[in-house]
Amino acid sequence: MNQNGCDIGLLGLGVMGRNFVLNMADHGFSVGVFNRTKEKTRKFMEEEVGDRQIQAGYTLAEFVSLLKSPRAVLISVPAGDPVDQVIDEIVPALSSGDLIVDMGNSHFSDTDRRDHSLTEKGLLYMGMGISGGEAGARNGPSLMPGGSKEGYERIRPIMEAASAQIDGTPCAAYLGPRSAGHYVKMVHNGIEYGLMQMIAETYDLMKRGMAYDAPKLHRVYQKWSEGDLNGYLMEITAEIFRQKDDLTGEPLVDVILDRARQKGTGEWTSLEALEHQVPLPGIHMAVTARDMSDYKKERTLAAKRFYGAPGPPLGEEFVDRLEGALYAGMVVCYAQGMALLDQVGRKYDYGLDLRTVAAIWRGGCIIRARLLENIREAYGAEPHLANLLLDSRLGDAVEAKTGDLREVVCAAARSGIPAPGLMAALSYFDAYRSERLPANLIMAQRDYFGAHRYERIDKDGTYHTAWTEREVKK
Numbered sequence: 493m494n495q496n497g498c499d500i501g502l503l504g505l506g507v508m509g510r511n512f513v514l515n516m517a518d519h520g521f522s523v524g525v526f527n528r529t530k531e532k533t534r535k536f537m538e539e540e541v542g543d544r545q546i547q548a549g550y551t552l553a554e555f556v557s558l559l560k561s562p563r564a565v566l567i568s569v570p571a572g573d574p575v576d577q578v579i580d581e582i583v584p585a586l587s588s589g590d591l592i593v594d595m596g597n598s599h600f601s602d603t604d605r606r607d608h609s610l611t612e613k614g615l616l617y618m619g620m621g622i623s624g625g626e627a628g629a630r631n632g633p634s635l636m637p638g639g640s641k642e643g644y645e646r647i648r649p650i651m652e653a654a655s656a657q658i659d660g661t662p663c664a665a666y667l668g669p670r671s672a673g674h675y676v677k678m679v680h681n682g683i684e685y686g687l688m689q690m691i692a693e694t695y696d697l698m699k700r701g702m703a704y705d706a707p708k709l710h711r712v713y714q715k716w717s718e719g720d721l722n723g724y725l726m727e728i729t730a731e732i733f734r735q736k737d738d739l740t741g742e743p744l745v746d747v748i749l750d751r752a753r754q755k756g757t758g759e760w761t762s763l764e765a766l767e768h769q770v771p772l773p774g775i776h777m778a779v780t781a782r783d784m785s786d787y788k789k790e791r792t793l794a795a796k797r798f799y800g801a802p803g804p805p806l807g808e809e810f811v812d813r814l815e816g817a818l819y820a821g822m823v824v825c826y827a828q829g830m831a832l833l834d835q836v837g838r839k840y841d842y843g844l845d846l847r848t849v850a851a852i853w854r855g856g857c858i859i860r861a862r863l864l865e866n867i868r869e870a871y872g873a874e875p876h877l878a879n880l881l882l883d884s885r886l887g888d889a890v891e892a893k894t895g896d897l898r899e900v901v902c903a904a905a906r907s908g909i910p911a912p913g914l915m916a917a918l919s920y921f922d923a924y925r926s927e928r929l930p931a932n933l934i935m936a937q938r939d940y941f942g943a944h945r946y947e948r949i950d951k952d953g954t955y956h957t958a959w960t961e962r963e964v965k966k
């Protein structure tokens with residue numbers, strides 16, 4: 493143990509916390525730990541710590557006394573009230589200049605509030621997104637730190653060592669002030685929702701539309717994960733189709749109930765996009781699809797009532813179409829998330845560098861994918877790129893696959909298999925590349941019923957037309 497105390501402290505020995513402590517310790521840092529339930533701490537110390545430099549505090553005062561000054565305390569507890577409770581409890585034991593880092597999936601507005609009040613108290617505060625689940629926390633997550641820059645400099649060597657590494661570069665980088673880190677993590681999760689939904693749709697099309705069984709599905713996703721679609725979600729999808737259920741011997745995926753749960757970060761991303769009027773249909777659709785899945789009882793009734801549209805059978809070559817469609821859909825999904833970060837990030841003065849965001853998402857996190865290297869390069873060439881679709885390479889790649897996307901969307905519609913994520917991706921692309929949209933008619937309608945006025949294509953100003961005789965007479 494360092495003579496002056498532990499390099500860093502971590503409070504909350506849940507799955508993420510425990511694994512991150514071991515990860516930091518394995519990189520040679522001494523860590524002080526605390527958990528509200530003493531038994532959990534004892535068990536962790538006895539069963540997992542071994543000869544690593546980890547010390548436990550069984551009271552908050554003891555925990556704080558273990559840490560080198562100025563202190564750095566990571567908090568790994570569920571988002572929401574528990575974070576406030578822990579902060580309220582620990583703050584009296586800390587001194588001015590000490591650092592608190594919230595590693596949970598906190599809503600960014602909570603992070604802003606905490607940042608404000610703790611900074612006023614003379615403490616340093618950070619909100620740091622962490623992605624990669626249990627394995628990531630243990631072996632190298634993607635870390636998205638925001639808040640006090642001075643605070644980050646203090647813990648930077650530890651975070652850089654503990655994070656995933658891509659080509660020798662840590663997947664951890666300071667993103668910006670206040671809630672910048674948690675905002676980026678929220679959008680990461682929104683993209684995660686969008687990608688998962690579209691992958692699930694390709695599964696549905698192959699299972700229901702082509703009667704593919706689990707071994708066949710495994711082979712398809714395995715092949716895809718070796719090509720342009722390479723990424724963590726594709727890899728685990730391939731693996732999932734290999735898992736057998738212990739109880740029935742059936743493929744496990746077939747016995748899992750089709751009701752998708754959610755903790756809320758996808759919905760937060762959607763709400764943010766709506767609030768700031770950034771088009772984000774892929775992520776809205778992904779949230780809505782999870783909501784729809786929850787209506788299991790009603791869906792079961794409706795399934796008996798409506799027949800759908802059994803389209804022509806889908807041939808083997810359709811799998812290649814799906815691959816292309818998914819690729820185009822994925823680029824469009826990242827494009828939407830990045831556009832939200834770009835536009836709202838500027839409103840919130842985060843000073844986000846989207847190249848850095850793409851770089852730290854290349855490893856460790858759930859949405860890591862080969863595509864992120866292209867995205868990083870796109871922002872490297874043009875830091876203020878308005879939309880990823882405007883990058884020549886990514887734009888060309890999407891354009892080359894839109895034929896597949898159209899084919900898949902048509903096939904889904906003809907077969908009566910819902911594909912809201914892929915359909916939204918195509919609509920987004922088509923709307924984005926349409927110089928003229930039918931919004932002129934909407935403006936005419938608004939002016940007709942509410943005198944809301946419209947702009948003209950040929951001169952400045954706003955106009956109102958007396959659309960009805962009654963109005964003319966007034």
Ligand code: 6PG
Nearest residue numbers: 623624625681754755756757858
């Ligand atoms: C990650 C995950 C992680 C968590 C999600 C699940 O980046 O490691 O996103 O944060 O698994 O919160 O989110 P839902 O419960 O909303 O699907």
